[in-house]
Amino acid sequence: METVWIVLIASLAAINCSLIGTYLMLRRLAMIGDAIAHAVLPGIVIASLLASSKTSLVALVGAGSVGIVVTLLIEFLHGQVKLQPDAAIGINFTWLFALGVILISFLSKKTDLDPECVLYGEIAYAPLDTWVGPGGINLGPRAVYVLAAMLLVNLSFILLSYKELSVTTFDPAFAATIGMNTTLWHYALMGATSYTTVATFEVVGAVIVVALLVAPPATAYLLTQRLHKTLVVAALLGILTAVGGCYLALWVNGSIAGAMATTAGGLFFSTFLIQQWHKKSPQVPISPVT
Amino acid sequence: MQQALAEFFSFSDPNIRYVLLGTLLLTGSAAMIGSFALLRKKVLVGDAVAHAVLPGVCLAFIITGTKHPVPLSLGASITGWLALVSIDQITNRSKIKEDTAIALVLSVTFGLGILLLTAIQHTGNAEQVGLSNFLFGKAAALVSDDLKTLALLGLMLIIIVLLFFKEFTLVAFDKAFAQASGLPVRRLELLLTSLTVLAIVVGIRAVGILLMAVMLITPPAAARFWTNHLPTMVLLAAVLGMIAGLAGSFVSYIAPAMPTGPWIVMTISVVAYGSFLLAPRRGLLARRIRQRKHQKKTLTENILKLFYELGVTEGSVGTKRTLYDLLKSRSMPTSRLVAGLKRLQKHKMLQQEGLGWRLTAAGSRKGKEISQRHHLWKLYLTQHLKTEADHTHEDAESIEHIITPELAEELRGLVKLPVTGKSTTQHTHWTFEGAGQGQPVKTPAGE
Numbered sequence: 001m002e003t004v005w006i007v008l009i010a011s012l013a014a015i016n017c018s019l020i021g022t023y024l025m026l027r028r029l030a031m032i033g034d035a036i037a038h039a040v041l042p043g044i045v046i047a048s049l050l051a052s053s054k055t056s057l058v059a060l061v062g063a064g065s066v067g068i069v070v071t072l073l074i075e076f077l078h079g080q081v082k083l084q085p086d087a088a089i090g091i092n093f094t095w096l097f098a099l100g101v102i103l104i105s106f107l108s109k110k111t112d113l114d115p116e117c118v119l120y121g122e123i124a125y126a127p128l129d130t131w132v133g134p135g136g137i138n139l140g141p142r143a144v145y146v147l148a149a150m151l152l153v154n155l156s157f158i159l160l161s162y163k164e165l166s167v168t169t170f171d172p173a174f175a176a177t178i179g180m181n182t183t184l185w186h187y188a189l190m191g192a193t194s195y196t197t198v199a200t201f202e203v204v205g206a207v208i209v210v211a212l213l214v215a216p217p218a219t220a221y222l223l224t225q226r227l228h229k230t231l232v233v234a235a236l237l238g239i240l241t242a243v244g245g246c247y248l249a250l251w252v253n254g255s256i257a258g259a260m261a262t263t264a265g266g267l268f269f270s271t272f273l274i275q276q277w278h279k280k281s282p283q284v285p286i287s288p289v290t
Numbered sequence: 291m292q293q294a295l296a297e298f299f300s301f302s303d304p305n306i307r308y309v310l311l312g313t314l315l316l317t318g319s320a321a322m323i324g325s326f327a328l329l330r331k332k333v334l335v336g337d338a339v340a341h342a343v344l345p346g347v348c349l350a351f352i353i354t355g356t357k358h359p360v361p362l363s364l365g366a367s368i369t370g371w372l373a374l375v376s377i378d379q380i381t382n383r384s385k386i387k388e389d390t391a392i393a394l395v396l397s398v399t400f401g402l403g404i405l406l407l408t409a410i411q412h413t414g415n416a417e418q419v420g421l422s423n424f425l426f427g428k429a430a431a432l433v434s435d436d437l438k439t440l441a442l443l444g445l446m447l448i449i450i451v452l453l454f455f456k457e458f459t460l461v462a463f464d465k466a467f468a469q470a471s472g473l474p475v476r477r478l479e480l481l482l483t484s485l486t487v488l489a490i491v492v493g494i495r496a497v498g499i500l501l502m503a504v505m506l507i508t509p510p511a512a513a514r515f516w517t518n519h520l521p522t523m524v525l526l527a528a529v530l531g532m533i534a535g536l537a538g539s540f541v542s543y544i545a546p547a548m549p550t551g552p553w554i555v556m557t558i559s560v561v562a563y564g565s566f567l568l569a570p571r572r573g574l575l576a577r578r579i580r581q582r583k584h585q586k587k588t589l590t591e592n593i594l595k596l597f598y599e600l601g602v603t604e605g606s607v608g609t610k611r612t613l614y615d616l617l618k619s620r621s622m623p624t625s626r627l628v629a630g631l632k633r634l635q636k637h638k639m640l641q642q643e644g645l646g647w648r649l650t651a652a653g654s655r656k657g658k659e660i661s662q663r664h665h666l667w668k669l670y671l672t673q674h675l676k677t678e679a680d681h682t683h684e685d686a687e688s689i690e691h692i693i694t695p696e697l698a699e700e701l702r703g704l705v706k707l708p709v710t711g712k713s714t715t716q717h718t719h720w721t722f723e724g725a726g727q728g729q730p731v732k733t734p735a736g737e
Contacts, residue, residue, distance in 0.1 A: 025386075025387075025390045028387055028389050028390075029389070030387075030389040030390040030392070030393035030394075031334055031389045031392060031393055033393065034393045034396065034397070077566065080574060081566045081567075081574050082572075083511060083566065084328070084331060086331055086333050086334045086507075087328060087333055087507050087511045089334065090333050090334060090337060090503055090504070090507040090508070091504070091507055091508050091511060091559065091562060094501055094503065094504045094507075094508070094555055094559070095504075095555055095556060095559035097500065097501070097552075097555075098501055098504075098551070098552035098553075098555035098556050098559070099552070099556065101426060101549060101551075101552040102552045102553065102556065105547075105548055105549065105552075115425075115426060115549060116422060116425065119404065119425065119500070120401075120404045120408075207341075207397065207400055207401075207500070208397065208400070208401050208404065209397075210393055210396065210397035211394070211397035211398050211400075211401050213393070213397075214390055214393040214394045214397060215394055215397070215398060217390075218386055218390055218391075218394055221385070221386060222384060222385075222386070248405070249405070252405065252409045253409055253412045253413075254404075254405040254406065254407075254408040254409035254412065255404050255405055255407075255408035257401065257404065258401045258402065258403070258404030258405030258406075258407075258408060259401075259405050260401070261397055261398050261400070261401020261402065261404070261405075262398065262401050262402045262405050264398065264401075265394070265397075265398030265399075265401065265402065268394065268398070269376075272380065272383075272384060275384070276383060
């Protein structure tokens with residue numbers, strides 16, 4: 001039963017990340033996604049200290065806002081201070097992450113976080129943290145509810161604003177001319193990214209979540225030409241990543257999150273290499289004369 | 291605390307000396323090589339390399355079973371290198387863009403590293419304790435054997451950078467020119483990249499995998515704000531990196547259980563933010579002050595020009611004008627106009643009389659000067675750059691505040707000034723030359 005819960009939790013986390021990650025990749029914001037995933041750490045530490053439970057709603061809201069703060073800081077260093085964009089990203093998320101690690105080292109006795117688990121989460125323990133209903137009924141792991149709710153939010157965000165997201169992603173100039181607020185959509189996506197990384201934090205940690213955000217969408221991008229297909233394939237690859245990762249982790253007796261990242265990477269690189277191989281040996285065209 | 295500080299900075303403990311020397315060499319050399327990475331816009335690739343070091347370290351440990359620095363560094367370099375090659379191949383051979391490729395390689399290699407690390411930890415091998423120090427760095431855990439190897443590598447890095455300084459500069463700034471002057475650009479780039487990988491491999495012991503990229507990015511970015519001179523920048527970056535390293539090893543000394551990396555990063559980030567905001571010339575504050583000054587200058591010059599040109603069209607420059615008159619001919623926020631008028635009055639360019647203002651002699655001279663600059667630029671654009679006359683106004687509006695008297699003189703020599711009254715252009719108000727001041731138009735020689 002526990003394994004089933006783990007696979008379910010891992011799949012939910014991976015689907016959430018794949019959907020949002022597809023837009024990050026298409027908007028060339030993959031490294032911003034990386035920055036957000038790192039930067040939410042101090043928010044999570046402080047929130048977990050205040051709320052005494054990592055999965056409470058307060059913690060989610062507070063921590064997610066730090067993710068938006070880091071995008072504003074990057075924007076500030078790039079736009080106002082005139083720093084080159086890559087340096088602006090690199091400087092901001094690292095100090096926030098460092099701050100998070102320092103906070104954890106100071107508060108390790110008061111919170112159940114430790115510096116290493118923030119890197120790759122503790123999905124194996126997630127099924128143990130169950131939600132007990134009013135009558136003392138065991139309603140299953142808390143993480144399942146958090147991630148399912150997050151998936152509901154992400155899905156409705158994408159489905160309800162599919163057109164707006166597409167236009168601002170593929171042709172921001174056109175979107176601006178027809179009067180759309182591209183900044184608003186940018187920050188809506190940044191908010192979705194922040195909250196997704198916070199929701200999946202407990203399960204896969206602050207760093208490995210990047211692999212789930214980027215690898216399945218990148219693989220799907222290699223395989224598809226249309227946005228809706230990319231999204232669906234990315235989500236399916238996310239599930240495959242989760243299932244494969246769980247088995248790989250069981251096999252080598254290692255971290256499940258690490259194994260999921262490895263699986264996601266394996267899927268990407270095998271797709272990439274197969275495509276390269278096909279490109280290198282083009283089929284000889286059939287000649288009309290024999 | 292004070293006692294610990296005194297003890298630390300007396301450097302009497304040989305252990306402190308070792309750790310300190312090691313940390314300084316690691317952070318300093320990383321900052322030096324980072325300067326070139328920053329100029330070549332390759333710093334985020336450095337982040338990916340740093341993460342990719344983890345599987346190399348773990349594999350080397352699995353194969354050799356020891357934590358000897360040589361095989362671990364070798365393994366780290368190999369996977370770091372592979373990460374670079376993968377990013378390059380993915381971006382060149384598929385439709386995937388560089389940022390996605392970097393994020394992908396970074397997270398996947400790190401995930402693989404975590405998988406291996408946790409698998410090693412679960413075997414219960416006693417040797418593995420301390421491998422996780424690679425994640426956040428622990429300067430205090432460096433033993434003298436490690437330090438000797440790492441310090442040697444750091445020293446080597448610094449020497450190579452100094453030897454190839456000129457070549458690296460050229461490659462970083464102008465690759466095409468470097469190629470044209472016969473430099474082996476590809477090999478130099480390879481060397482620079484290898485040095486970056488080496489700097490990361492060496493530096494992670496103190497700073498940690500997760501935050502190593504900071505040592506490549508932040509000190510050079512901060513140094514860049516203080517100077518435009520590359521050798522100074524590289525030196526300054528190294529010094530700033532070393533200051534952070536010093537802070538890190540001090541924390542390691544007073545709290546050996548604390549990871550070093552985050553403290554090094556916080557120190558250098560504070561230094562960097564300070565530089566971004568406060569550095570002279572390039573800093574945000576200095577730039578804001580400059581902008582403010584220019585805005586003030588633009589405002590007062592515009593007001594003077596308005597007074598002067600209104601006077602010229604009406605035939606008398608010295609007329610008293612109220613706020614209403616001024617706003618009717620040129621719309622601007624009233625509060626700004628009033629502030630500008632007051633400033634001009636203080637500088638004796640305007641004279642307040644009741645509800646109105648009047649140009650003084652000095653103000654009139656200045657107004658004329660600005661108006662002339664405006665029209666000189668318009669003429670220059672139409673005559674020399676063949677711009678349509680009705681497109682020149684906007685441009686002249688902004689350039690008139692920048693043209694120096696010398697430049698105005700030069701322009702005067704370049705353009706043909708239309709003769710009063712016979713002007714065929716639509717800029718009939720050029721005729722102000724003859725109108726108010728009674729100064730004849732000077733036509734350049736040869737006209």
